[in-house]
Amino acid sequence: MFSRIGEAIYESEAVAKTSDFTVGLEIEMQRIDEAGNLSQEPYPAGIGDEQTNPWITNDFLETMSETVTPSAKHSLDAMHYLYRLNNCLRSALAPGEMLWPLSMPPRLPEDKSKLVLAKMGPKKEAYLKEWAKRHGYSQGTPCGAHLSLSIDQHVIDLVLQKFPDYFSDERAVRNHLYTVVAQGFVRYRWLLTYLFGASPVAEAGYFDKDDFLAHPLRSIRQSKYGFGTKFKGDYTNLTAYINRIEEGVKQGILTSNYEFHGPVRFKGNRNLKDLPKKGIEYLELRMLDLDPSSSVGIRTGTVRFIRLLASYFIMHPAMKESEVTPLLDKANQMNQITAAEEPTAPSRYQATALAIIRHLEHYANQIQLGPEYSEILEDFEDRVVNPMTTPSVRLLNYVQDGSLEEYALRRARRYQRAALETLHPFRGFEDGRIYTADELRKELAW
Structure with missing residues (x-):
């Protein structure tokens, strides 16, 4: 059943526009050496300056490269930009350097203070130091899409x-x-954790000596052991969202509003207090593990699925404001349970997951999306029915002595060789040029 807004959109024959989201991708990956250690090399000179290049930069650690695409109208265009930028980064790496393809970091040193924080200027570095002091270095190292x-x-x-x-x-x-x-x-984050969770184990050094996991997880990164701040946002409305973050800063739970790392962030004006003036301009979704089966950490089918979900949310009835907090609190609990489950076991919420996938199949048929969406949903239905087909379980096949290092290095070498064989890699950052989004789209379209 469509909402009143959904019905109006449907009757105006504009429902296809609800899946025509402009998409931008940000992919984090750690730079490593041939032995699987975090790289000791500096930020690659061939991609300009890490403090001024907004398209390939660093986040938390100096080795944590973040590739950012200009926004794209179509999933394939967004993926094309990502591949070209990823190849640009790889071609600029020092000899022997590669990109670690997993969300959980490679082995970490016992003395975490030896890790070099991203050199992003005094203000950002001060923030990172305070963050590491509060949460520990390990929790800043997981990467995602x-x-x-x-x-x-x-x-x-x-x-x-x-x-x-x-x-x-x-x-x-x-x-x-x-x-x-x-x-x-946020309500269905647990389903994304089930479908795309790909961090079942952690390498040496991530946990302290006295800490360990009793069994592999669907997603360590999405669990309580994963990335950083666990501060819960308020998504009732924009005012509640802002007030909740400001209260966190006031209470000293957050060092700044930048530290809010919820699964979804409202984006627009850089200053949180000014966000109501111009309103929300886009959403940032932060709940996906890296997909190690792709050299760029994410697949086109995943992007399409996210766009389909977003369209579904627009067209169907929203939660009542009085129900938002209890429903999303329950959803957060479901996500923690899903993330911490034994990967080979069926999800505790398998029946609900199947119902959601089938609703999406009905919706995709109703609005006459292409066969590629039917194939994606069939694949994800299989993942729900058979957990052995999920990314986390597939990774378990390669675990040796509790480690995925050999698998990760093999993948990293393969992806690096392929990038170096690219005939015309993009090298436009070498002279330090700063591209606008429109300029970069034109350059990457070649």
Whole structure:
């Protein structure tokens, strides 16, 4: 059943526009040496300056490379940009350097203070030092795939036109739609953890000597043992979202609003307090492990699935404001349970997961999406029915003495060789040029 907004969009024959999100990708990967240690090499000179190049930069550690694509209208374009930037980074690495393909880091030294924090300027470095002091170095090292989603302007204009008594202006429409989509992703984050969790074990040094896991997990990164701050956001509405983060800073739980690392972040104005003035401009989704079966850490089918989910959330009834907090609290618990499950066991929420996938199949047919979406949903239904087909279990096949190092190095070498064999890698950052998004799109389109 569509919501009133969904019905208006459907009747206006604009439902296809709800999946036409503009997509941006951010992929984190650790630089390593041939032996599987974190690299001792500096930020690669062939990709400019880490403090000024917004497209290939560092995050937390000096070895944690972050590749950022310009936004794209289509999933394939976003993936094309990512492949070209990933090859650009790889071709600039020092001899013997590679990119670690797993979310959990390679082996870490016993003395974590020897790890070099990202050299991103005095202000950022001070923040990173304080963060490491509060949370420990290990919890800053897991890498992931982040997606940014921006709703098609035609959808926003249409909703404003159809509901002038409900929305005062375009900003109000954007805030409402983005909040609904954010709530949907937080509510079903556990399903993404099941489908895409790919961090069943940790390498030596990640846990302290007295800490250990009783068994492999679906996703260490998405569990309580994973990345950093566990501060819970409030997604009831934009005002509640901002107030919750500011309260966290005021109480000293967060060092700054930048430290809020929830599964979804509202993005727009850089200053959180100014976000209400212009409204939410896009969402940042932060709940995906790296996919080691892809050289760039994510697959096109995953991006398409995320876009389908977002479209589904726009078209269907939103949660009542009074229900948001209890429902999302329950969803967070479900995510922790899912992340910590034995990977080879069926999900505790298998029946619910199957119901969601089948709803999505019905929806995809209803709005006449292409056969590629049917194939994706069939594949994910198989993953729900048979946990042995999930990424985390596939990785368990390669675990030796509790480690995935041999597998990761084999993949890293293969991906590095392939990148170095690229005939015309993008080298536009060598002279330190800073590209706008439009300029970079044109360069990467070759």
